[in-house]
Amino acid sequence: MRLLLVEDEHDIQTFLKQALADAGYQVDVAPDGKTAEALATSTAYDILIVDLGLPDVDGITLILCLRHIGVHAPVLILSARRSVDDRVRGLEQGGDDYLTKPFALAELLARLRNLLKRNSPGGGEATRLRVLDLELDLLRREATRSGQPLQLTPQEFVLLEYLCRNAGRVVTRSMILDKVWGMRIQPDTNVVDVHIYRLRGKVDGNGQQPLIRTLRGVGYVIKER
Amino acid sequence: MSSKSDRPVMHSAAWRISLWATLAFACGTLLVFVFIERFVAHDIQRRSDAWLSGEVETLGDVAERTPNDALYDRVVSEVAELASKEVPNRQPSESPANDTVFFLQTGRDGTLKLWVGDGDGRANLKAIQATRVVSGRPTDIRVPGFAIPFRVATDSMNDGTRIYLGLSERDEQRVLLKLRGSFFFMWLSLVLLGFFIVFYTTRRTLSHVREITEAASRIGHSDLNARVPTSKRHDEMGHLALTLNRMLDRIEISMHQLHTITDSLAHDLRSPLTAIRGKLETSLSVVRDAEYTDSIVSAIDELDRLTDFLNKSLDVAEAKADALRLTPTEIDLDELLRAMTDLYEPSMSERGLHVNLLSEGSLTILADAGLIHRMIANLFDNELKHLTSGCTVTVNLRAVGSSASLILRDDGKGFDQEIQSQLLERRVKGKNSSGHGLGLAFVDAVVRAHGGTVEASNAARGGAQISILLPIAREGMMRGHGQVSATSA
Numbered sequence: 001m002r003l004l005l006v007e008d009e010h011d012i013q014t015f016l017k018q019a020l021a022d023a024g025y026q027v028d029v030a031p032d033g034k035t036a037e038a039l040a041t042s043t044a045y046d047i048l049i050v051d052l053g054l055p056d057v058d059g060i061t062l063i064l065c066l067r068h069i070g071v072h073a074p075v076l077i078l079s080a081r082r083s084v085d086d087r088v089r090g091l092e093q094g095g096d097d098y099l100t101k102p103f104a105l106a107e108l109l110a111r112l113r114n115l116l117k118r119n120s121p122g123g124g125e126a127t128r129l130r131v132l133d134l135e136l137d138l139l140r141r142e143a144t145r146s147g148q149p150l151q152l153t154p155q156e157f158v159l160l161e162y163l164c165r166n167a168g169r170v171v172t173r174s175m176i177l178d179k180v181w182g183m184r185i186q187p188d189t190n191v192v193d194v195h196i197y198r199l200r201g202k203v204d205g206n207g208q209q210p211l212i213r214t215l216r217g218v219g220y221v222i223k224e225r
Numbered sequence: 226m227s228s229k230s231d232r233p234v235m236h237s238a239a240w241r242i243s244l245w246a247t248l249a250f251a252c253g254t255l256l257v258f259v260f261i262e263r264f265v266a267h268d269i270q271r272r273s274d275a276w277l278s279g280e281v282e283t284l285g286d287v288a289e290r291t292p293n294d295a296l297y298d299r300v301v302s303e304v305a306e307l308a309s310k311e312v313p314n315r316q317p318s319e320s321p322a323n324d325t326v327f328f329l330q331t332g333r334d335g336t337l338k339l340w341v342g343d344g345d346g347r348a349n350l351k352a353i354q355a356t357r358v359v360s361g362r363p364t365d366i367r368v369p370g371f372a373i374p375f376r377v378a379t380d381s382m383n384d385g386t387r388i389y390l391g392l393s394e395r396d397e398q399r400v401l402l403k404l405r406g407s408f409f410f411m412w413l414s415l416v417l418l419g420f421f422i423v424f425y426t427t428r429r430t431l432s433h434v435r436e437i438t439e440a441a442s443r444i445g446h447s448d449l450n451a452r453v454p455t456s457k458r459h460d461e462m463g464h465l466a467l468t469l470n471r472m473l474d475r476i477e478i479s480m481h482q483l484h485t486i487t488d489s490l491a492h493d494l495r496s497p498l499t500a501i502r503g504k505l506e507t508s509l510s511v512v513r514d515a516e517y518t519d520s521i522v523s524a525i526d527e528l529d530r531l532t533d534f535l536n537k538s539l540d541v542a543e544a545k546a547d548a549l550r551l552t553p554t555e556i557d558l559d560e561l562l563r564a565m566t567d568l569y570e571p572s573m574s575e576r577g578l579h580v581n582l583l584s585e586g587s588l589t590i591l592a593d594a595g596l597i598h599r600m601i602a603n604l605f606d607n608e609l610k611h612l613t614s615g616c617t618v619t620v621n622l623r624a625v626g627s628s629a630s631l632i633l634r635d636d637g638k639g640f641d642q643e644i645q646s647q648l649l650e651r652r653v654k655g656k657n658s659s660g661h662g663l664g665l666a667f668v669d670a671v672v673r674a675h676g677g678t679v680e681a682s683n684a685a686r687g688g689a690q691i692s693i694l695l696p697i698a699r700e701g702m703m704r705g706h707g708q709v710s711a712t713s714a
Binding site: 011185 | 487488491498504507509519521522533536539565602
């Protein structure tokens with residue numbers, strides 16, 4: 001996957017480039033709009049990350065300009081602004097996504113994956129999810145571990161489904177709050193942790209191999225190992 | 226226009242102004258009409274007096290010249306009859322008998338000598354004698370049997386007799402009555418016409434004012450680039466609209482400056498925060514030592530708290546200046562509270578707390594989803610942090626009039642007495658609170674920005690109580706959201 005990172009802040013550039021490279025992206029960096037335009041016209045990128053506060057040009061103007069010259073790769077907009085511009089909303093409706101600074105790396109990666117998935121013709125929706133011996137029937141809303149049915153509340157099922165859909169990938173607390181509860185909030189209490197703790201009690205309870213793992217300071221991951 | 230239909234005309238300023246103006250106009254015109262009527266009445270009186278004096282003189286002449294023989298009575302009564310035909314303002318009488326004029330001559334001894342007129346004249350003589358009638362000055366005489374008084378002029382003869390000529394005031398009064406009648410109708414139509422003209426013009430003028438008011442109230446926090454309608458005429462209304470628009474220009478500029486300041490502050494702080502967080506996360510994936518991991522994790526947590534604090538501070542600062550930017554969408558509070566209770570319930574029961582949601586069902590408000598979510602999460606976080614094991618939180622949602630009432634009540638220790646009066650202020654927190662003291666100020670800021678109110682107090686039975694009122698979304702508001710502005714409380 002070839003990715004163009006348009007970001008002027010050196011510190012952010014460095015760690016993002018590293019993190020994206022670790023995640024398997026081939027990263028080019030443009031510190032300003034002019035370089036970004038030159039790079040985007042000469043190279044075909046699969047995805048772009050564009051910061052709104054560039055030194056020479058406004059990020060949105062740059063995106064619209066790139067669209068105009070035929071660059072149709074999806075864009076993840078990074079913004080340090082407080083309010084979401086109407087034009088950003090417009091781009092969001094057009095298939096792009098935005099993320100406010102500061103962000104968790106896991107969330108950035110998840111959004112990139114989502115953008116790429118949205119733009120690739122994927123297969124039909126699966127009706128079953130499987131992670132090792134954990135199985136989810138999405139139609140009947142039932143989960144089993146090693147063939148034993150799990151007594152889950154509807155909310156717990158949604159949470160487990162979200163973790164399984166992202167199996168092997170870290171999800172942050174705010175991603176869980178957003179996707180499972182539909183809230184973009186930042187509680188300063190351990191509300192999500194308690195939900196995970198309860199879910200873990202049901203999924204990994206009977207001395208089985210622990211599936212749901214906590215990555216301290218980052219989030220949670222369901223792993224097949 | 227909606228306000229036309231939902232406000233009765235009687236309560237409008239145009240109605241009041243027209244009423245007062247009409248009252249003044251009616252009094253003025255009434256005075257003028259009364260004056261004219263007095264003047265005309267006086268003139269009619271003067272004319273009939275002149276006629277009476279003239280006639281009585283003529284009759285006196287005739288009586289004196291006519292020899293006092295058998296023919297005297299006839300000649301004098303003929304002349305008197307003739308005179309009665311020339312009565313001024315004469316109206317055709319319904320009765321054939323001549324009851325408008327009488328002629329009367331008394332002898333030297335005051336007895337009735339000659340009578341021309343209706344009846345035998347005795348009553349007339351009696352009435353004349355009861356009143357003192359002097360020559361040259363006609364006087365009103367009331368005769369029993371006649372509803373209307375007579376105007377009587379007199380003249381004394383050389384032979385010591387006296388002649389009296391009486392003229393009924395009936396015709397005069399009839400003329401005056403007719404005059405008064407037409408004056409009254411004229412006055413009434415003038416007053417009504419005046420009322421309608423005043424009402425129409427004030428209503429037209431005030432409709433401009435109402436348009437301006439409606440436009441101005443529409444222009445809230447998020448819709449500051451709109452302006453009130455200006456008219457082409459350079460009158461007071463035009464000036465009002467222009468002045469309002471100039472004021473809005475200034476507000477927009479200062480609000481824009483505030484936004485620029487908070488934006489650049491946010492930007493300047495968030496960029497380094499992003500870099501720090503990213504570096505911490507990167508090192509977290511490399512470091513395997515548990516001791517380091519712990520410090521890095523807590524650093525990330527602190528950083529997230531700092532970010533949240535920064536966001537809330539800027540939101541509260543903007544809300545204090547009535548400059549909070551909102552993106553209103555429809556939010557079902559019932560649904561949201563259920564989700565929120567569901568989210569917080571495990572953490573609460575973990576700490577030995579109970580939570581009860583009492584809701585009367587779906588209640589939709591038009592609000593900024595992000596802010597409302599954070600505001601309610603804040604309330605739940607507060608309960609979670611400050612209550613001791615065994616307490617119960619009751620969340621009550623119901624409609625009160627046109628507002629959604631959300632009451633959060635607990636049976637804990639309640640708020641510290643010292644900070645009771647300033648709970649909603651920034652940096653105010655209880656002695657044992659570990660927070661920034663922003664929580665309730667943030668709640669207050671969000672609710673106010675949406676046109677609602679917050680009350681925080683200790684309930685009578687103990688425990689803290691937070692009551693929030695938020696306006697329920699109306700049909701009309703739903704259609705145009707995006708441009709709808711929240712009005713400040």
